[in-house]
Amino acid sequence: MRKIIANFEVPYLQILNENGKFDEKDLPKISEENLKKMYEFMILTRVFDDKAWKLQRQGRLGTYAQMKGQEACQIGSAFALEKNDLIFPAFRENGIFMIKGVLPEMLFRYWAGDERGMQIPSKINIFPIxxxxxxxxxxxxxxxxxFKYLEQKNVSVVYFGDGxxxxxDFHEAMNFAGVYKSPCIFICENNQWAISVPVKEQTASQTIAQKAIAYGFPGIQVDGNDLFSVYKAxxxxxxxxxxxxxxxLIECFTYRIGDHTTSDDSKRYRSENEVREWEKKDxxxxxxxxxxxxxxxxxALIGKIKSESxxxxxxxxxxxxSAKPQSPTEMFNYLYQDLTSNLKEQMEQSKRENKVITKNVGASERAVENAGVVGELEEA
Amino acid sequence: MSNMNMVEALNDALRLEMKRDKNIVLIGEDVGEEGGVFRVTDGLAKEFGNERVMDSPLAESGIVGTSIGMAVVGLKPICEIQFEGFIFPAIDQLVSHASRIRNRSRGRFSVPMVVRCPIGGGIKALEHHSDSPESYFVHTPGLKVVMPSGPYDAKGLLTSAIRDPDTVIFFEPKKIYRAIKEEVPSESYAIPLGKAHVIKEGKDVTLIAYGAWVKTAKEVVEQMKNVDIELIDLRTLSPLDTETIIDSVQKTGKCVIVQESPRTLGLASEIIARINEKAFYSLEAPIERVTGFDTIVPLRLHEEYYLPSVEKISNAIEKVMKNAKGLS
Structure with missing residues (x-):
């Protein structure tokens, strides 16, 4: 005997299409005030992103992962969450950090190489990059x-890319989530490229959304450049x-307009025409x-929002x-709750060994320059 | 007080701690109904329910990775990796995350969890069931590594590991799961982490062992009546109790270290380096180490050939004693 024992469908959601068309009845209910807020955050994120890129080019930031083009994925999804929901970002989620209340100066500090930028204030529920x-x-x-065990109503949300x-761990996490029926939302920002590898070479699946079916829970693909779709899903x-x-599992179908990171040159592996086409779907x-x-x-308001951002x-x-630099010996302080005697000894030794460098700040800057290009980030 | 083997003592520690703190949850392969393949979690699912004693899908990275997530939001997960040879899929979670989250978040988040895992050879098992991978974890900043040497220590050390604010890898030497019976207090007690145990004081030579080989080292102490051996059980491998080691070597001037894992970059290597840094001028003879070889642990027929033994340890002690005489 041979018969079909299961059938599956993969839904797709688009509310506001690339030509600006929409059906009023599909629109999620969002107050005008919140719509304005969402727009402000999208602008802030774009301004942050452009600025970070420029700062890196000026040598004022280290390697930076741009998120241009993915603003709707981030702002649309994060806006649908409550304060106590806990977010687990990858490394391209600057917009989400800001919408959760992490100040842009914190993010700049992190990307400039100061770990304190990821010292998230205790009331903000987002995990470090x-x-x-x-x-x-x-x-x-x-x-x-x-959350389920503690009978809290919070959900957790994790962001990642197509790569x-x-x-x-994608498999293991999805499988555990299905088995334990966990209140977890998987948000895949499918930006088409994992550094130089296009999504077609990443998976033979027609969609990423369909992968959820195998784990026993729903997956949906949404137009990731449509804020309304992302928010609604x-x-x-x-x-x-x-x-x-x-x-x-929510697959936000979007595009990485920028290079993978500031250390990448996407002209080596994709056509500029492709990028131009996606820019039209901004x-x-x-x-x-x-x-x-x-x-x-x-x-007039747009102008005001942009200049304020x-x-x-x-x-x-x-x-x-202008933040006071942290002492390099902070590196010893967060391995364990209490400093071990071994680490204490090494900390003292580090001070003796580095006496010359810490006396002369210029020397440590030169040391960083001499170390060459800061390592590549792997693409999500 | 009752007479227990190490499996029973560990079970007792888990039960008492779970009674004390309802945020302690267990997760691992076959830890529920089955009680774990070595029965360390026997009866706990029945007593505390399947919500607290979770049979997990067969995925080590998933077990440790989800435990990290549970720990950062306030639970105290105790996860079990079934055999040390299966811990490697979880190494990424331990090395890339558990050990780093406190530092990455500059103290906002931490991962107070325990990873329990059987370790070592001596039970004539299959490949990947007789290894000693503790050095990988000792080498990782931000992890604590503990290995008990018998039932009494197992209960007290596991209790401390559970109450510890950091990630603790708790290795249970399977060779002695049931090989030693000791009087174990029925109430809860904690043996501090980071402190070695001087089991027997002596003036001639410092013998350092941990895990299953403490039992063997004790036999050596019993047999070698002509040498006054100071026997140290490390108990915690990371952070290492340098002070106890150095104090002892400064007194005896001689040292033998026993380690089952492959020789290169094992615990003995680091102990020798620290003695070199802090007690070199007290040494009366080169330090000897009795270790596994830089090979794969042989299958059952030749396993003994690889492992330390009373004879190998005794020979090392005799050699150190002889060399010391030669130098004086």
């Missing part, structure tokens, strides 16, 4: 398992999770046109750059 690809997914599942779906997933109905312009059409914003980012840069 995770550089290794995909290995942070199980953490989000574990946190969700804990991460090839990692073993995330809201639905969050509602499901809070009701105890388990995890959801998530900010699409949303902006909608807001203009609905008269929620006007050109620029001023805020300029302030953040000067705050970041």
């Amino acid at each position: 995770s550089i290794t690809v995909g290995s942070h997914l199980p953490h989000a599942v574990g946190a969700a398992m804990a 991460a779906t090839s990692e073993g 995330t809201s639905e997933a969050v509602a499901r999770a809070r009701k105890g109905e388990g995890p959801t 998530p900010i312009i699409r949303f902006e046109n909608y807001l203009l059409q609905k008269k929620i914003i006007n050109p 620029e001023a805020q980012i300029e302030r953040a840069v000067s705050l970041a750059e």
